[in-house]
Amino acid sequence: MFATRKILPRLSALTLGVCLIGSTLAAEAATLRLATDSGTQGSPAGDTLDEWSRLIEEKSGGELEVEVYYQNELGGQQEVFDLLVAGGIDMMLSWPMTAYDKRIGIIYTPYMTLSWDEAIEAYSPGGWVNELLGDVFADIGLKFFGPWPEGFNGVASRGQYALDMESADGLTVRTMTVFPAPQTMQALGYQTAAIDWGEVYTALQTGVVDGEAGNVIYWPYEYFRDTLDYYVHTKHFFMTGILTMNMGSYERLSEAHQQVVSEAAREVMEQQFVDARERDEHYIAKAQEEGMEYFALPEETLEDFARRAREQVWPLMEEELGTEIMDTVRANATPL
Incomplete structure (x- = not known):
């Protein structure tokens, strides 16, 4: 079964990063690159990328275009997160690596919450885990939009x-x-x-x-x-992906476009909070x-x-x- 899934060849993160950074700057952020480290096209994660990109393009009136890269199209988990931190890609739905800052490991604290209700409260905007994560991501040059919860593993x-x-x-x-x-x-x-x-x-x-x-x-x-x-x-x-963006890419956007990207991220995040538990039970x-x-x-x-x-x-x-x-x-x- 797995062999029939399309897994694209990996590229050198360093080489790709140089190319993508250059093209991003040349386009003056008119084109944003959005990736995930886990999830093929048609998966829940892939569908979220598609919806996030659709909302950005729609809300910007076509002034922003989004190129989407699914699982393994740009490399493995660490490679893609490296690209995000370096600015080689602009946005990401990630299950983030802790190599840059061990404090990201907050989201991997075992048995921190034991029920769905407690987890949703902790990870939702204004929740205590959400607040901790925002500070950590800012310290490594990433704009934190919010979590993308999946459930207990x-x-x-x-x-x-x-x-x-x-x-x-x-x-x-x-x-x-x-x-x-x-x-x-x-x-x-x-x-x-x-x-x-x-x-x-x-x-x-x-x-x-x-x-x-x-x-x-x-x-x-x-x-x-x-x-x-x-x-x-x-x-x-309690497993959750993270919706985030390279801070340099974010700051190169106009204030109006920053609002577009942030609002689109919030919409897909809020929808995931609604869908996650039902999907897990399904x-x-x-x-x-x-x-x-x-x-x-x-x-x-x-x-x-x-x-x-x-x-x-x-x-x-x-x-x-x-x-x-x-x-x-x-x-x-x-x-x-």
Whole structure:
């Protein structure tokens, strides 16, 4: 199934960045380049790119044009985020890398929120996570428009699965290549391999990993349902993409065009807040219809996982993110 999906060759991020920066400047921001690191055309992420670009062109009366690049068309996750920071692309729906600033790892804090209502409140405009993220992105030269929530993630695997920490022993799962994704799964008893999203299918096919532990059920269902048999809803992260823009690209726009881009971003973000939970529930049902066995863990098990992750991972995060941020997390996180 996955082999039939169109994956375009990767380009050198440095070479592409130089070319794109030059053409962006030459066009005086009349053409904006919008990309995502995850999501092909026709996927929820791809549809969001299409809608964001459509709104920008419509609201600007055609004064702004948007070129859209989907998953892997400009390289892997780190390469595309590099292009965004460098100004080689202008806008992005990203699952951001922490290489530039470990504080981006706020969004990967394990078991920070334990329910949809709490997560939506924290990540919505004015929410405490939203406010923290805006400051961090500004410090690395990015305009933060807002989150693009997906839901709580889990572990998809083949051959065997784990419903507790003891049975996770011997299972090797792929994690995102960001801190503290590997550390979180290790705290839950798994062995880990940090692998870029574009390499996951090969890693599964060759047996490098037994499963994938970075996503809501949509992704393993859509890309790997011919390979993976089980999905355990560990809910270790509330997964969200980020709608953002290179600050230099943003500031080169006129005030009117800045407003156009910001309003369009807000509209697609608000729509995702409405759609995300229903979409996640839809794909949980759809995956089961297609033969994937789904496990919703009891509340006491999730609380055990949360305690273990908080005990082992949060102190590591404090070393990387700072005491002030983690004090804010502790003050606002779901009580156990």
